[in-house]
Amino acid sequence: MTAVEVVDADAFRRAMAQLPTFVTVITTRSPDGPVGCTVNAVVSLSLEPSSVVVSLRTGGRTLEHLRATGAxxxxxxxxxxxxxxxxxxxxxxxxxxxxxxHVLRDGVPVLPGAVAVVGCVLEDALEVHDHTLVVGRVVWSTSGEQPALVLRAGEHHRC
Structure with missing residues (x-):
């Protein structure tokens, strides 16, 4: 068995912060109203069927309600x-x-003015370390032409 090198968490965080990422807010609903959180780990998974993967903190409020509502x-x-x-x-x-x-679309809160919005139903969830990878089947999407918000090294940039 090969020994695994221990990586310094702060050094890893600084290295990953150099990768520009689009800023997204994942939204869903709870019995008390809309909930959401900022996420920069979102990726297109497939075109057939259209789907995305979102990385959410395991045990977080948004994930809890996303699982309960399924959307x-x-x-x-x-x-x-x-x-x-x-x-x-x-x-x-x-x-x-x-x-x-915000407005509701299919019961899910949506932030008007976003560059793009993708509405999903929960297809699968896989716990990996301290996060859960959520697979969403896309049921609708919209997009605009305004400049997007990008995060790099903790700073906001216009893209």
């Missing part, structure tokens, strides 16, 4: 929505939607 939206934030990045990444999760305009 979610991936909202790719526009440059003008950069304040939503931090709002949905920190603070009281129960208050993240306070004062945030």
């Amino acid at each position: 979610f939206a991936v909202n790719a934030l526009a440059w003008e929505q950069r304040e939503l990045c931090r709002r949905f990444a920190s603070g009281d999760p129960a208050r993240r939607f306070d004062g945030v305009r």
Whole structure:
């Protein structure tokens, strides 16, 4: 058996922060209203059938309600929505939607003005380390032309 080298978590975090990522807010609903969180680990999985993979923290509130409802939206934030990045990444999760305009599509909260929104139904979930990889079957999608919000090295960039 080969020995596994221990990687310094801070060094790994700094290295991964150099990779530009689109900023998304994953939204779903709870019995008390809309819930969501900022996520930068979203990837297109397949065109046939259309599907995506989202990495969510295992044990997180958004994942809990996503599993319960079986539906979610991936909202790719526009440059003008950069304040939503931090709002949905920190603070009281129960208050993240306070004062945030949203509409319901198929019962799922959607953030108007997003560069792209992909509505999904939960197809599968796989726990890996401290995160759960959620596979969503795409049931609808929209897109716009406005500049997207990208995160690199902890800084917001316009793309």
